[in-house]
Amino acid sequence: MERRYGYCCINLSLAKDKISTNRGMVKKTFEEKGIAYASELALKNVMDLSKVLQWNGNNGIKMYRMSSDIFPWCSEYEIRDLPDYPMIVGILKNCGLIAKVTDQRITFHPSPYGVLASLNPSVVTKAIKELNQHGEIFDLMGLDRSLFYPINIHVNTTQPSKEEAAERFCLNFERLSDSVKKRLVVEVDDKKSQYTAVDLSHLIHKNIGIPVTFDYLHNRCNPSILNEEEALTLCLSTWPKGIPAITHYSDSRKMFEDSSVKEVAHSDWVYNKIPTYGMDFSIELEIKMKDLALLKYIKDFGGD
DSSP states (O other): OOOOEEEESOOHHHHTTTOOSOOOOOHHHHHHHHHHHHHHHHHHHHHHHHHHHHHHHHTTOOEEEOOTTSSTTGGGSOGGGSTTHHHHHHHHHHHHHHHHHTTOEEEBOOOTTOOTTOSSHHHHHHHHHHHHHHHHHHHHTTOOSSTTSOEEEOOOOOSSOHHHHHHHHHHHHTTSOHHHHTTEEEEOOSSTTSOOHHHHIIIIIHHHOOOEEEEHHHHHHSOOSSOHHHHHHHHHTTSOTTSOOEEEEOOBHHHHTOTTSOTTOBOSSOOSOOOOTTOOOEEEEOOTTHHHHHHHHHHHHOOO
């Protein structure tokens, strides 16, 4: 099998040329300069996105997580209201074509501040808008409304209990756009008070059918009653036939690089061959050295 490997958001090989897809600003600047400046930054971001995707294609990289900061302060406006919207749409369509021609699987991982299961209605409203805008961006790129291009989130709350929070998550899922519903996946957590692979399978997947993203480091920090291979197998079983599951991988920075940091901190590099247990799925590296770490991993351990 040819396994897909990807990296997240920042391309360090291109950063020396100041190519970036996450130009942003602080709230004060947005309040001073408004939507016109947000549009200017967004246009530069999508122009550089096309360069990153082309670089990926030239280097045989088949998966890439787009930055959720591509549209600065988009919670404060509608994307279609940006002054540069026509140009932005044209470039995004080209980005989608590049991804398809070079066979890249594109993913999103929105902010943890968007809590779909929050007890606060205004937080839920903002989370729905944020998720819908992620779906809108994929639509503007011409990417299929399918789990091949997933939007990955956490539940992000257990209040007042896991069961009740998961129930709210499932109810609020129905309020999302069709664009998001067909792409949304939910990820295993790293904190021991949060959701394990078993929790998400039973409380979310069985109720609304969305897949569960297995994260190696999170599962090691917050294991269920299952061992790693069993937990991975359970998560893979929640994905539809014909679409390989997305998984996340990082080694522990505490174990390999800096004993003073928290157990959940991500490493700069990958130090061991990733255990796949003979199963077919995609692996997104959540590694500090980004594309450099991915290329080194493939060189050191192979891409199978």
